[in-house]
Amino acid sequence: MKKLVTLSSLLLVSAALAASPADTLVIQSAGDVPTMDPGVTYDTASSALVDNMYETLLTYDGASLTKLVPLLATKWTISNAGKTYTFDLRKNVKFHSGATMTCADAEYTFERNLVTNSGASGNWFLAEALTGSQSNAADDKSVTWAKIDKSVECNNNGQLVFTLPAVDPAFLAKLAYTGQAIVEKAYSAKIGEWDGTEKTWKDWIGKDLTGSELSKKPNGTGPYRLVRNDANNHLFQAFDGYWGKKPAIKNVIRQKVPELAARQQALLRGDADIIEGAGRAVDEAQIKGKPGVTWVDDLPNTSATAIFMNENIKGTGLLGSGKLDGKGIPANFFSDVNVRRGFSYAFDYQGYIKDVQKGKGAQRTVLLPDSFPGYDPKISKYTFDAAKATEYFKRAWGGQLWKNGFVLTANYRANTPASQTAMEILKKNIEAINPKFRVNIQAKQWSEMLADSKKGEEAMILIAWAPDYADADNFMYTFYASDGYYSPRANWKDASVDKWLKQARSTVNVAERNRLYSLVGKRAYEQAPFILVPAPVAYQFQSSRVTGEGLTKATFNPMTSLYWKGLTKK
Known part of the structure; x- marks a missing residue:
């Protein structure tokens, strides 16, 4: 009890300490933690905590994005032409409640995720693999209890068996996602969650679990357990009953500190060990090279960012006259490939890397991380070329575009300098090509912009995608398929691309999948549905007192959170 009292005091006053103790890791972030329920974890703030309290069946092998190793499973086999996965589960694994993990807990976990599958969670890709639909039973009547129940079962040997309706080459990678961490069935039912x-x-179909009882009272098998929390602080302790290697750091405090300056000073004083930064330009100027700080640069970036050019703009407020008369644009303005090519040649990629990314950026050939299988560096790239942009603009709309000009209104995410600068670059270069060309840019709240773009109402939008699982499908289908997640924002459709993407989903042959993704990339270069924004080079920094796995280039894995159990502090 004395130890808990001491830690509770530390939780509240650590910001005033001269330096945090060696057995305690202090993390400061800018915002809230939306949830601590794995079944609805779909953001980095939540997963940073959930990943340390809960565990999945398998995980990534160190820094590898392609090799998966057992975690709560000990091994697995694939049969039935790639449609059946059988997992042997680890024995003598304890939940924080003290109960021993069984196959029934694993079965319950996945059925719960399929039943509650909603737009607030990342369970759509699990549902797609196991039921053949991204939707829940309320939105798709083909999703029945019988289908859910049959998709994941425990056999007589206590093994967990998944039965897929079709081959899914990314299925194992999907199981490594934070949201598929195992929860305890009896405990969950006892505190008021679904009884399984x-x-x-039916009472739980599509239910939002963000504020669930399990979120309030988490109970995993992970190396750390939640001791207490309030609106601004979370206190974790190493779990004595953990089945794996015992963590070196006993206590972890996660604090919400909205003010950047306060976080920076806490790190530099030694009050905090890890803080949320503010982007390369600010962090390099105010943190890099300071005493007591370790800076690790040139880390892999696994996000992809693009400026979408909507071929069917449904938001009439952005169209001006609605005609190609020099006073506006028609709703299908970007349906002419020459317009899209002209815009692509009008973006200054190297200028963006220099000014926004401070030289730490890379132009990619396709909207896929270059560290992922399927990325083809040989695909052609657009460059800033005013002469070529002029050539395609003169061809567009039978010459009417060049003759009459246009007025385009494009929004960008408010309070994001990188997005604003990207649109300013485009505006400046396009308007310099023809005095009759006008691009009006304006700031818009992100929540509104996301909602409107999903309805196809934004003319252009700069948006990124971070992976749910380490497989090319998660990017290629999302961006390029006519029924992909981002399709409503671009309304681009190409029959060949759709065919190749579906073929890539139906084979486990890596070479064939890579060939198909290369075809998609080449076709996308020809058709230019997006302006590919250069990818920033990732970096991280922390107190020099903290070392361990995930904090070096050799051990950093962009697909996982920082695992506290692999850290030491002096």
Whole structure:
């Protein structure tokens, strides 16, 4: 009890300490933690905590993005032409409640994710693999209890068996996602969560678990357990019953500190060990090279960013006259490939890398991280070329574009200098090509912009995608398929691309999948549905007192959170 009292005091006053103790890791972030329920974890703030309290069946092998190793499973086999996965589960694994993990807990976990599958969670890709639909039972009547129940079962040997309706080459990678971490069935039912039965499943279809009882009272098998929390602080302790190697750091405090200056000073004083930064330009100027700080640069970036050119703009407020008369644009303005090519040649990629990314950026050939299998560096790239942009603009709309000009209104995310600068670059270069060309840019709140773009109402939008699982499909289908997640924002459709993407989903042959993704990339270069924004080079920094796995280039994995169990502090 004395130890808990001491830690509780530390939780509240650590910001005033001269230096945090060696057995305690202090993390400061700018915002809230939306949830601590794995079943709805779909953001980095939540996963940073959930990943340390809970565990999945398998995980990534060190820094590898392609090799998966057992975690709560000990091994697995694939049969039935790639449609059946059988997992042996680790024995004598304890939940924080003290209960021993069984196959029934694993089965319950995945059925719960399929039943509650909603737009607030990342369970759409699990549902797609196991039920053949991204939707829940309320939105797709083909999703029945019988289908959910059959998709994941425990056999007589206590093995967990998944039965897929079709081959999914990314299925194992999907199981490594934070949201598929195993929860305890009996404990969850006891605190008011779904009881796991057919009798009550309909009451839980599509239910948002963000504020669930399990979020308030988490109970995983991970190396750390939650001791207490309030609106601004979370206190974790190493779990004595953990099945794996015991963590070197006993206590972890996660604090919400909205003010950047306060976080920076806490790190430099030694009050905090890890803080949320503010982007390369600010962090390099105010943190890099300071005493007591370790800076690690040139880390892999696994996000992809593009400026979408919507071929069917449904938001009439951005169209001006709605005609190609020099006073506006028609709703299908970007449906002419020559317009899209002209815009692509009008973006200054190297200038963006220099001014926004401070030289730490890379222009990619396709909207896929260059560290992922399937990336083809040989695909052609657009460059800033005013002469070529002029050539394509003169061809567009049978010459009417060049003759009449246009007025385009494009929004960008408010309070994001990188997005604003990207649109300013485009505006400046396009307007310099023809005095009749006008691009009006304006700031817009991100929540509104996201909602409107999903309805196809934004003319252009700069948006990124971070991976749910380490497979090319998660990017290529998202961006390029006519029924992909981002399709409503671009309304681009190419029959060949759709065919190649579906073929890539139906084979486990790596070479064939890579060939198909290369075809998609080459076709996308020809058709220019997006302006590919250069990818920043990732970096991280922390107190020099903290060392361990995930904090060096050799051990950093962009697909996972920082695992506290692999850290030491002096």
